[in-house]
Amino acid sequence: MEIRQLQCFYETAKWNSFTKAAEILYIAQPAVSIAIKKLETELGVILFHRHDRAVRLTVEGERFFVHVQKIFDQLEEARLEMAELCGLERGEVKLGLPSMMGSYYFPNIIVAFKKTYPNLRISIVEDGTKQIQASIEKDQIDLGVVILDDSTTELEAIPIINEEMVVCVPFNHPLASKGSITYEQLAKEPLVLFKEGYFQRDLVINHIQELGLIPNIAFETNQISLTKSLTRKGLGVTLFLKMVIQDDADFVPLSLTPPITLSLGLAWKKKTYLSKANEAFVDFVLHKKWI
Known part of the structure; x- marks a missing residue:
């Protein structure tokens, strides 16, 4: 079953005329008749009553017309939706x-x-x-x-x-005046970290474990606001991209030695x-x- 056959059937049924269907589709009238005959053979039913030059749908043809109408309606909807998407009206x-x-x-x-x-x-x-x-x-x-x-x-x-990952400590922390921190020093600090799968956690744990040390994880949460609050209250230290605390006066950023810069x-x-x-x-x- 081909779209062209369906078009021939649809236009013939719409106008009750092979000739009119041929004019609309810009093809010869015999081509319309042949396409419909092939369609009838494929479906195993007669779609039109043919009386001289007049044609009208059979009962089977009327039922088939309902389905073909739906097919062409859906094709038009698809065309319109693709046009909308190309025009960024939907998506x-x-x-x-x-x-x-x-x-x-x-x-x-x-x-x-x-x-x-x-x-x-x-x-x-x-x-x-x-x-x-x-x-x-x-x-x-x-x-x-x-x-x-x-x-x-x-x-x-x-x-x-490209952004540096820094250790964040409150102003009253003993390391706040140092400007930087080693991984050995960081391993001794209680850590407030994101949960598994986040680069903040993976980076610090991997670096500490490479030194043969065990990280001291005090608390795990994926909420930035809670991480900041717990760090601010002295539960531990945390790590953020530098931009996260650039406007936060409650924290001092410490560069790691050597520093970590992430490309995102x-x-x-x-x-x-x-x-x-x-x-x-x-x-x-x-x-x-x-x-």
């Missing part, structure tokens, strides 16, 4: 963000993007960078912020920021289709259109 960006980026870097981008494309939806999936990367590779999300390193070979990515980027799976909405978001971030 969704499903974006994976780690907590720190979601709270301190992307809000301005999201607000500016929504002002530019008010009809597009943005859904945020908050997770650790490892889980975000895995979700992209499994086609569960299209875009996400990940750490750019040797593990991202299956992804396309555009760099976003917006990533998507290689050789995969990106919707027009996702393409628009990538372009928006790439060209820093929110600034």
Whole structure:
């Protein structure tokens, strides 16, 4: 069953005329008759009563017309929806963000993007960078912020920021005046960390364990506000990207020795289709259109 056969049937049924159908479809009248005859043979039913030049639907033809009408309605809906998507009148960006980026870097981008494309939806999936990367590779999300390193070979990515990861201590902490901290010193401190799968936790634990030391984890939470509150009250020290506390007068940032600088980027799976909405978001971030 071919679309052309359905078009011939539809127009003939609509106008009760092979000749009129041929005119509308810009083909010869015998071609219309042949297409319908092939369709009847394939279906095993007679679709039209033929009386000289007049034609009308049989009972079977009337039922078939209902289905063909639905097919062409759906095709038109599909055409209109694709046109809307191309014009960015509809669509969704499903974006994976780690907590720190979601709270301190992307809000301005999201607000500016929504002002530019008010009809597009943005859904945020908050997770650790490892889980975000895995979700992209499994086609569960299209875009996400990940750490750019040797593990991202299956992804396309555009760099976003290079940011130092610093140890955050209250002003009254004994190390607050030092300006930096070694991993040996950090291993002795009680730590307030994110849960497994977040780069903040993985980085500090891996570095401490490489020295043959055991990290002292005092508390685990993925909530930045709670992490700050517990650190401020002296439960332990924590680590943030420097931008997270740049406007927070309650904390002193200490550089690690040697320092940790993270390269973060917006990533998507290689050789995969990106919707027009996702393409628009990538372009928006790439060209820093929110600034």
